[in-house]
Amino acid sequence: VTVHTGLLRLETEGELQIVDLTEGVLAVVRQSGVTGGLVGVFVTGSTAAVTTMEFEPGGVDDLRAALERLLPPSDAYAPGGSAPDTGASRPVTPERGADTSAHAHLRASLIGPSESVPLVGGRLVLGTGQQLVLIDFDDRPRAREIHVQVVS
Amino acid sequence: VTVHTGLLRLETEGELQIVDLTEGVLAVVRQSGVTGGLVGVFVTGSTAAVTTMEFEPGGVDDLRAALERLLPPSDAYAPGGSAPDTGASRPVTPERGADTSAHAHLRASLIGPSESVPLVGGRLVLGTGQQLVLIDFDDRPRAREIHVQVVS
Amino acid sequence: VTVHTGLLRLETEGELQIVDLTEGVLAVVRQSGVTGGLVGVFVTGSTAAVTTMEFEPGGVDDLRAALERLLPPSDAYAPGGSAPDTGASRPVTPERGADTSAHAHLRASLIGPSESVPLVGGRLVLGTGQQLVLIDFDDRPRAREIHVQVVS
Numbered sequence: 001v002t003v004h005t006g007l008l009r010l011e012t013e014g015e016l017q018i019v020d021l022t023e024g025v026l027a028v029v030r031q032s033g034v035t036g037g038l039v040g041v042f043v044t045g046s047t048a049a050v051t052t053m054e055f056e057p058g059g060v061d062d063l064r065a066a067l068e069r070l071l072p073p074s075d076a077y078a079p080g081g082s083a084p085d086t087g088a089s090r091p092v093t094p095e096r097g098a099d100t101s102a103h104a105h106l107r108a109s110l111i112g113p114s115e116s117v118p119l120v121g122g123r124l125v126l127g128t129g130q131q132l133v134l135i136d137f138d139d140r141p142r143a144r145e146i147h148v149q150v151v152s
Numbered sequence: 153v154t155v156h157t158g159l160l161r162l163e164t165e166g167e168l169q170i171v172d173l174t175e176g177v178l179a180v181v182r183q184s185g186v187t188g189g190l191v192g193v194f195v196t197g198s199t200a201a202v203t204t205m206e207f208e209p210g211g212v213d214d215l216r217a218a219l220e221r222l223l224p225p226s227d228a229y230a231p232g233g234s235a236p237d238t239g240a241s242r243p244v245t246p247e248r249g250a251d252t253s254a255h256a257h258l259r260a261s262l263i264g265p266s267e268s269v270p271l272v273g274g275r276l277v278l279g280t281g282q283q284l285v286l287i288d289f290d291d292r293p294r295a296r297e298i299h300v301q302v303v304s
Numbered sequence: 305v306t307v308h309t310g311l312l313r314l315e316t317e318g319e320l321q322i323v324d325l326t327e328g329v330l331a332v333v334r335q336s337g338v339t340g341g342l343v344g345v346f347v348t349g350s351t352a353a354v355t356t357m358e359f360e361p362g363g364v365d366d367l368r369a370a371l372e373r374l375l376p377p378s379d380a381y382a383p384g385g386s387a388p389d390t391g392a393s394r395p396v397t398p399e400r401g402a403d404t405s406a407h408a409h410l411r412a413s414l415i416g417p418s419e420s421v422p423l424v425g426g427r428l429v430l431g432t433g434q435q436l437v438l439i440d441f442d443d444r445p446r447a448r449e450i451h452v453q454v455v456s
Contacts, residue, residue: 002154002306003188003304005272034260035217036178036307037345038303038420039270040190040451045279046206053413054350056407066375066410071218073159106218109205111413113282116190116344116420117455120309125451127349130417147277149190149270151342151455152307153342154306157424190455192342192420197413198358200433222392223370254362261357261415265434269344286386299429301342301422303455 004032012048014104014138017062020055021132021146025117026124028148035122037152042114042146047104049111055131063135071110073103073139080101096127104137111135119150156184158300164200166256166290168216173284173298174208177269178276180300187274189304194266196297199256199290201263207283215287223262223292225255256289263287271302308336310452314391316352318408318442324359325436325450329421330428332452339426343456348449349444352406352413359435367439375414377407377443386410408441415439434447 006028010019010096044049054061115132118125126132136142158180162171179192195202205211266286270277278284288294310332314323329345347354357363413429419436422429440446 003190005188005270008328037192038307038342038455040270042268042270042277044277044282046204046211046282051413052350052417054409059350061408062406063410063413070222070374093428102214105206105211105398106215109215110218111202111263112267112416113204114268116418117343118309118346118451120451120453125346125348129435130348132351135425145277147270147272149272151190155342157422167306190342192422194420194422194429195428196434197431198356198363204339222374241426257358257363260367260369261355262370264416264419266420297429299422300422301424303342 002152004150008146008148009052010134010144010146012142012144013137014140014142015037016067017059017136018063018073019134021134022126025148029119032150034119034150034152037119037150039119039124040114040116042147042148043134044147046136047101048136048144049108049113050115050132050134051111052115052126052130053082053130053133057132069109071106073102102143104139107137109132131148141145154304156186156302160298160300161227162296162298163287164288164296166288166292166293166294168219169288170215171286172285173286174278177284177300181271181302184302187300188304189271190241191269191271191276192301192303193269193284194299195286196299198262198297199253200285200286200288201260201265202267203250203263204267204278204282205247205285207285219259219265223255225249253291255275256291259289306456308338308454312336312450312452313377314438314448314450316440316446316448318444318446321369321440322364322367322437326430327437329452333423333454334452335441336456338423338454341423341454343423343428344453344455345420345423345436346451349387350417350450351412352440352448353412354436355415355432356419356434357437358433359437375407375410377378380381381418389435405443408443411417411441
């Protein structure tokens, strides 16, 4: 087998909470026993995203403020807006006009749900001031699933 | 062989058309016979992008409006602007000053051309309200090629 | 072995310098001898990003201007701001209040550090007017490391 799969489960608070995924991803890598390959990290759902950043309080505040400014939680978008992100285990029931998370969908699509990080000599090639993070844009707490795929 | 390749061909209308790629990607995955791996999705060309979103009319309208607002199709950028995206099969002949798709290039670079989705137990780990989409930012119809690479 | 690793080292000037990585990535691919697979490209550090674009002067100017406009180098963000990106080989020593690169961190997180490009028949499936680029957002020159992982 050349593919190792890991699943990280998180309870998030939504509202632009940013969570450091690095240790969780490293745990999957260690468990795989693989020392060289490509590590795919992907969040399920349309109101969250994965990227890298320096995970420290000032940087977290900055990124939250910038995203609030670029894509504000207003109703300034198209009438109706997006349906709530119902996650993986529930059917989609769009309720046009009842949506409060349209901005969450936009932010998630802009940042994107995946990153792929090379694994070289047993370590991810992240900088010391660079962490893999989940950003949860939803307007309510969520149970999140992040899939980690180690391909070697 | 541990790599399976698929090519999706689409005729798009440009002008921020958003196309659901999920079924096409799944068809490549099924044809590969692979049940676990990493699936890379990549659009060729510099005026289109790949991301995920809840593909329903309100969300599509919202994303189009947000991108028009963030990166408007004005000539407010550097004089000359980008050359037209001539696609894969024609030579690049930049015509400074004649460009009408500078904003398309910017939007495409911001969203990015690729996503990598884990394949676990024969299914992509997308949410029920999360589809893989192509966004075509060009200002004219295009023949698009999206490459799907299943690595296992 | 089904994973081939390459490391590109660049001296960048920061301040939104954009560097064409395509030839460097292709050199790693050629050296690997692989003709089909997925090629992951990842920049180490939290003030740089990887994406694709048509790499010509007008497009480079446009992208620089758009990012300056969307995420300006002001102190308009949260007090304190992000710590300087100290790269991979030095310890992180956040100096709150002394930071001049907060906007660099935001831009890097928005674009993201990785792209994955299919390799088919010995060539990357980039368009003729589509290059893999590094964008260095830092406010000073940097020694950058870009990891290229060929998975086949």
